[in-house]
Amino acid sequence: MPLHVPPAPAPALRSVLAALGSPTAVREARTPALRSAPGPLTPELPLPLHVLDGITSGGRTARSRLAGWRFLISDRDHPVAAADTRLTPDGWTFSHFFEGPYIASTQRALRQAELLATPFQPRLLSVPELYMLTLWLHGDTGADGASGAPAPHDLLVPLAPAPPGICSHRPRRVSELLPVLTLRLAPAPLLGQPA
Structure with a gap:
């Protein structure tokens, strides 16, 4: 089933294109793969990047907020880096380029998602408290991605590397994975005290 990728804000895309066209921005990026890519470099698959805040064992519902838009940067063959944008008081702006294991892991998770029978809207969901990133497959394909x-x-498809005890690339319903994350963040009982 095809994924319904939400459109990125045009100013976010323009800011990434401007950064890719800037020799200084590319040269100063800490991304050797980006600097050595033969080109042409193209921003693809814009995904809204949300952050999950407030995961607690107290039963309070976690909140998500839009942190930016992430674009995979591809050369002729495959993604080599990513670019993040963020919203400022003046509008969408380029934030930074980066590379690492989440690039290939995101691409793999998207390929997995395309094989599912149900249509989804792909997003990214970061769980900073666990240093975790997931591909969030939202069921409302017509929703505003932001x-x-x-x-x-x-x-939710945890991307590799996932935290210990959480299997990467295994899709799980939010209702199943969120309690696991809540347990991971619960403070451990002190020795000698009942749990």
Whole structure:
């Protein structure tokens, strides 16, 4: 089933294109793969990047907020880096280029998602408290990609590297994975005290 990728804000895309066209921005980026790519470099698959805040064991519902848009930067063959944009008081602006394992892991998770029978809107969901990034497959394909919270029936695909005890690239419903994350963040009982 094809994924329904939400359109990125035009100013976010323009800021990434401007950064790619700037020899200084590319040269100063800490991304050897980006600097050595033969080109041409193209921003692809813009995904809204949301951050999940407030995961607690107290039963309070976690909140998500839009942190920016992430573009995979591809040369002729495959993604070599990514570019993040962020919203400022003056509008969308380029933030930084980066590379690392999440590039290939994102691409792999997107390929997995395309094989699912249900249509989804892909997003990224970061869980900073666990140093975790997931591909968030939102069930409402017509929703505004910049808003909303993970619904219980949405799928989360933890990207590699995932935190210990969480299997990367195994899609799980939000209703199944969120309690696991809550347990991971619960403070451990002190020795000698009942749990």
